Amino acid sequence: MLYAQTTPADKRRLFRERLSTGELLRFPGAFNPLSARLIERKSFDGVYISGAVLSADLGLPDIGLTTLTEVAGRAQQIARMTELPAIVDADTGFGEPMNVARTIQTLEDAGLAGAHIEDQINPKRCGHLDGKAVVDESTAIKRIRAAADARRDANFLIMARTDIRATADGPAGLALATDRAKALVDAGADAIFPEAMRTLEEFAAMRAAVDVPLLANMTEFGKSELFTAQQLADVGMNIVIWPVSMLRIAMGATGRALDTLNEEGHLTGKLDEMQHRADLYDLLDYEAYNHFDTSVFNFNVER
Incomplete structure (x- = not known):
């Protein structure tokens, strides 16, 4: 009745325990609180809250127009309706390092189990659009360090998303992505979200590069092929999201x-x-x- 019985702290702790097993956890995207409850009912492992979905819910494109207040408020409404852990897309942290720090504490208070901060410039754009630009490594590191330093619950997952793969073609883009991922892990990221990987071999290369949990984004009509959960598990992915799928179907x-x-x-x-x-x-x-x-x-x- 009303909201979830599991506390946010327990959701985070249990999520971390599951993540430490190395198994692949499946996080469909919820487009409202009721769909989050259905995701739980269908025995998935967690709920993903997409920035693109939150933007679309407001009738806006995913180009950095939403605010921290809007994202945290809607994410709280979704997270509190399910016993599952929820991860939210926090874009670039809604500003520079001090804004990132405030974002993390606000999302902790909203009951989220984790969030990812990306390395795009402000304002960002949808990860599978062309023409993306990323910040320099120093700025990306400062964002993640601010996020890690700001959290009060050590189990709140700080995930770093890098969009740098799309800035160069072929092996050069992959090399940039693996180098950036290593730097973000050194800065304090608990997990890495390598955006717009094109093949299973690229996911495998990222797996070989860093020793933290990795997220695979299986969004339709994007840069990545739509691999099965088993294929992703076989190359060592730890979380798979279908961020916009349920909204698209609805x-x-x-x-x-x-x-x-x-x-x-x-x-x-x-x-x-x-x-x-x-x-x-x-x-x-x-x-x-x-x-x-x-x-x-x-x-x-x-x-």
């Missing part, structure tokens, strides 16, 4: 339903594609509210 279904309304004037033929009211009430745990206070809920839902 919006695609919504668009088709609206087309049907325009064409037919009703949605009778779409009933099999809808979440049944009974399933929604079960996911929302109406019954627990009934036990708590029968004046809130005192009826049964017929299937």
Whole structure:
């Protein structure tokens, strides 16, 4: 009933324990609090909160327009609805090192299990767009050091994302990415998010370069091939995210339903594609509210 029973501190501790096993943890992207609860119900390992999704939820492109207040507020709403750990996309930390420090403490207070800070210039852009630019190594290191120094819970995961792979083609881009990853680990990053890796061999090269957990981003229509969870596990990845997939599927279904309304004037033929009211009430745990206070809920839902 209401929010998760597991405290943020326990979520972080348990997440770190799972991460230390070396297994691949699956983190689908939640586009709202209810979808986070469904991700938990379907037995995934965690919830990812994408900056691109948060931007899209506001009707904005993913080009650094969202604020710390907006991201932390929505991330808190999502994280508190699930017993699973939630990782949030914190872009470039919403400013320079002091802003990064404030970002980390704000996200800790919001109940997140971790966050990633990237090395793009401000304002950033979606990681799979062309024309990205990254900061110099010194600036990237300062961001991660500020993040690591600011956290108060040692189990809060500081992940460094590097977008430098996309700034050069072929082996040169991969070499830049592995060198940057090593420097970010030395600066205090607990994990690395190498953005826009193109092949399994590139993921394997990153695995060989650093001895910290690695995240693979399986976003559709991007630079990376869409590898299976098993393929990624086989090359040593530790977390895989599908950041925008659930939003894309939901919006695609919504668009088709609206087309049907325009064409037919009703949605009778779409009933099999809808979440049944009974399933929604079960996911929302109406019954627990009934036990708590029968004046809130005192009826049964017929299937």
